[in-house]
Amino acid sequence: MLPKASVFTSPPAQLMGLLAERLPSSLTILRRLQFALRDESSPQHARIIVGSDRGALGPGPTEPRSYTVAYADFSAGPDAQTVLYSTLEDGQAVGDGGRSEHEQQLACVVDELVRLRSEHGRGWRPPPRLLLGSLHADVRAILERTGRLQGRSSGIYDKWLFKVRDLPPAEERLPDGMYWGRATFADCRTVVARTDIPRTADFLVKLPNLVIKLQDHTPIAWGFLGVDGGLMSLHCEESYRRKGLARNLAIKLLRESTGYFTDDGGEGWTSADVSKDNSASQAVCRSLNGQTAWVVSW
Incomplete structure (x- = not known):
């Protein structure tokens, strides 16, 4: 019999404490939940699903030893996504019994995701998937065996981890004719036009971001922190490359904006998902004193 899942409309304090203890492996889901707590416009169709070795999450004499958590946004549109974490990802040795336990939790959480998607589809049109x-690659391998996961031909990334306190110094002064700014809605439309990743300007404009602009306000380099706190959409226009602009922008953005998600005084973890084929972005991550930790996919 599968364990019973708990479903929440907002992140419970107990869960946030459990995830904080599992850093950095829990970083993606923890930052996503922290963003949900901060974002007043969080989607009304979002739910947090938890399955644990204790069954339903809640008050009790003992904390869960193993658990699986999903944050699911059942809204329609390209910006909706689901983030999933299992304590299986911690990298500790797990015997057959422990792996079976995690597989049952994953099945429980996925079943609840399917049920909730069907429930939220009453009266409106939910996303097709x-x-x-x-x-995480280990979790993907388990889900693929269930037949419920449809993999993409691309989308394999290295998860790079950074500590804000370990970031190198950045050059605050920009070349003549440039200045630091924040992304306007028009800037975000430019960002969308520069990538084949399905995102919208409405989504990007609410994220922590940093932009380098010319005096006529034209954006020439930019970066964002996603809803999972990770560095994303780091870009520099072709004619302004090889000047260190993207690197300096990434350092400044991570140092100034990671605190949006956490109040740990700037000591916190942050991350970036970088394609194994993107040698330029891999080089930037190395220059930020980052380290590859595990493999992920979308």
Whole structure:
């Protein structure tokens, strides 16, 4: 019999404490939930699903030893996504019994995702499928065997981890004719036009971001922190490359904006999902004193 899942409309304090203890492996789901707590416009169709070795999450004499958590946005549109974490990802040795336990939790949480999607589809049109973002390779391998996961031909990334306190110094002063700014809605439309990743300007404009602009306000380099706190959409226009602009922008953005998600005084973890084929972005991550930790997919 599968364990019973708990479903929440907002992140419970107990869960946030459990996830904080599992850093950095729990980083993606923890930052996503922290963003949900901060974002007043969080989607009304979002739910947090938890399955644990204790069954339903709640008050009790003992904390769960193993658990699986999903944050699911059942809204329609390209910006909706689901993030999933299992304590299986911690990298500790897990015997056959422990793996079976985690597989049961994953099955429980996926069943609840399917049920909730059907429930939220009454009276409106839900998305045809849920996009799992930054999915750990070990968890993906389990879900693929269930037949419920449809993999993409591309979308394999290295998960790079950074500590804000370990970031190198950045050059605050920009070349003549440039200045630091924040992304306007028009800037975000430019960002959308520069990528084939399905995102919208409405989604990007509410994210922590940093832009380098010319004096006529034209954006020439930019970066964002996603809803999972990770560095995303780092870009520099072709004619302004090889000047260190993207690197300096990434350092400044991570140092100034990671605190949006956490109040740990700037000591916190942050991350980036980088394609194994993107040598330029891999080089930037190395220059930020980052380290590859595991493999994820979308």
